[in-house]
Amino acid sequence: MILVNELCKSFGEVTAVDGVSFEARDGRITGLLGPNGAGKSTTLRVLYTVLKPDSGTASIDGVDVVTNSLEARRRIGTLPHGSGLYPHLTARENIAYYARLYGMDCDAIDGAVQTVIEQLDIDEFADRKTKGFSQGQRTKVSLARALVHRPQNLLLDEPSNGLDVMATRALRDLIRQLKLAGRCVLFSSHVMQEVAALCDEIVIIAAGKVALHDTPDGIRNSMGCEDLEEAFVKAIASVGGL
């Protein structure tokens, strides 16, 4: 479970996140939706502890990300934006490296890596060096890397970026499986359809503020439009994000 409370973060003059609060519960898929530069990535970066918030708090399974960042990081799997692999290592080695750094038992690593390789269907290129991988292949390996230690919480920053239709569908299936397994999935996107197809709850962020937090149906109702996209535009306009 992820709890965000009155989070603020600015870089010099620019305020990226301005009092964001929301909750992402276990067994649910929560989508962070917003236009480019709305503060989605900054929020996620605070959650996976590479940025420290100026004020406000955030916790993962009740563990504070600032005061106990190491413990918080143990409970998450992350797919940062533009996640890079090591080109001279094979896909399997890339995943195993992360498994070791997550502190998994040496004996358990091989099995866990194989499991996640099968789960993500990357058997075919698992033993090739990742240099020259397609965007889809790279995203799959990055995702496998984030899942290898079976984290309770998953933070995905625009995971479907650069994926083709088939790969996107596979990714959605995987996210749904994780939800059924009781995990907490939080992902950001600027693609309306994707969020609508997948999420149980949507947090619309614009100009560093939460414009709306509800289920897809709830958002349609509160904005008074049938079309989710129309509702999205209205919600953003309400906080001056357009």
Added chain:
Amino acid sequence: MMPIRAVFQKEVIDNFRDRRTLLSALLMGPLFGPILFAFVINLSLKQSLSNIDEALDLPVLGRDNAPNLIAYLESRNINIIDAPESRDAAMGAVKSGRHDIVVIVPATFGEDFSATVPATVEVISDQSSTTAERESRRALRALAAYNAELASMRLSLRGVSPAIMRPLNIDVVDVSTPSGRSAMLLGMLSYFFLFALLTGGMNLAIDATAGERERGSLEPLLSLPVKRDQLIFGKIFAACLFMTLSLSLSLTSFFVTLKFVPLQELGMTPNFGPDVVVIAFLLLAPFTLVGASLMTLVASFTRSYKEAQTWVSVVLLAPTLPILIVSILQVRASTELMFIPSLSQHLLLVGLIKNEPLNLLHVLVSVAGTLLVGGLLTWLCARLYRREGLLG
């Protein structure tokens, strides 16, 4: 300790597969330096050795004015050749570099000579040119010898012992040993080794910071439940390993190349046997920590791989600085100087090549001082890695 080992092993495997790192760590630094060194030394030795036997071409203006002098010079392996027409033309020819040296015997030479008045001989040369200096020194030596010979003949004719002209007998005793003389030449060796050592870890140091950031693999790495200190320690240790490898290769390759350099012909016997190679390795090895942490530190400040390369190349020059200052000031090894990394290694290495006994206190201070500076830089790197701005 587990994460440090995981990072270390990953970096080693990763870089062993990287052709760029391998090329610079195992080929460029270790082999390029010694081979270049041997080539240059060989060339300059050949030149300075052959010059002594070669006849010197000496243009003399007014050779008919002093036939005996000319005959004497020719007996000293000097070829008298035609000189420019006039004194002015001769000066011009030396200035323009057409001749290194021109000797002028004035028309009054014979007259002065007969009257036992000092007869003038002019030597025109350019003292700022090194090749001309060697030639003019040879010509002047021959003229001085002729002068001395004539003087003692004149004294003998007058029944005076020529020894009266030499109240002092100056005898210079050279206490330098053959290995000591070679140390002058091999003094720059320590820089070759330090250079090879640094090149060995250069790519790794850049890759570990600027490279990771540029590839986008830094952010996921930092979101792992590993302390950043441990990440950076693993990376620095991996760079140390490559530097150690590079160092041992360059020592070995120099040991081999030295067999092909005719230093004996210059009366030098470099003390560079297998045991010295091992000791030199042990003396230089602590510097890897300074090199690795310094390069990592510098690379952490930069935004891209290319920028990092530029700045880290500057670090390659850093160890020359103390060595340069010391060789200009001609400082002798002292305990205080042993605190300075690169300088202490240089001084100890020179002593080693001179075949002097190792001063254990100096060795101790050098190792401890170098590790201390290395540790400090490593700590600074770790501090820098904790910054938020690291992601750029």
